[in-house]
Amino acid sequence: MIAGHFGFSAAVKSRELQCPLWALMLATAWLDVVFVPLYLAGIETLEHAPGASGYGGSIIHADYTHSLVGALLLSAAFGAAAFAAWGRRNALVLALVAFSHWVLDLVVHRGDMPILPGNLGSLPRLGFGLWRVPLASMSVELALVVAGAWLYWRAARAAAAAAGHGERRAAVAGLFMLFGGVLVLALDVTGALG
């Protein structure tokens, strides 16, 4: 899941108007941002699920970044970094958005998310496996994108109306959220960029 996370963040922005959008977007991708260097270093890996390929067809061995405790620690670290710049409320919101990544991934991942970092203790791995039904997981992602873009646009339009300027920019920003999300989902589903 990629696009769905950003759709969720756009929805959060519609409720937390004071929280910078770029920080919300970075927060929602934070676990995957940390995953990238660990993947390049060979510490976290991907493999094709048996009989599956393409969208949602991977078993992801992100045993540190996507373990329950690892995700909580990374989310807390993101919130702590935000605290000095934007205060307690935004820090809490951003930490929760960062952790929302793990919750949304829990729905789609194929039972590959450990509880403790490094799968310490070999506890049961988590994941409801919605990726086994690609049409269903695509639909969930699309719903997050559309709902997030709509809620964001509605909040942006109200803020612009209250300020007496920015209505056109609000419309542009709303359309950007919608078409950006649909583009990312389409690229993810088709594997056009690899």
Place this chain on the structure above:
Amino acid sequence: MTFILAVLLFVVAGGLIDRGLPWPAPRSRESGR
């Protein structure tokens, strides 16, 4: 690659578009401020 494009799209481009909107200041909902 899709993930990197998405981060650039939403964090950088989305953030820039959003900055031009008349949102409240980041600390406006802090208690006592």
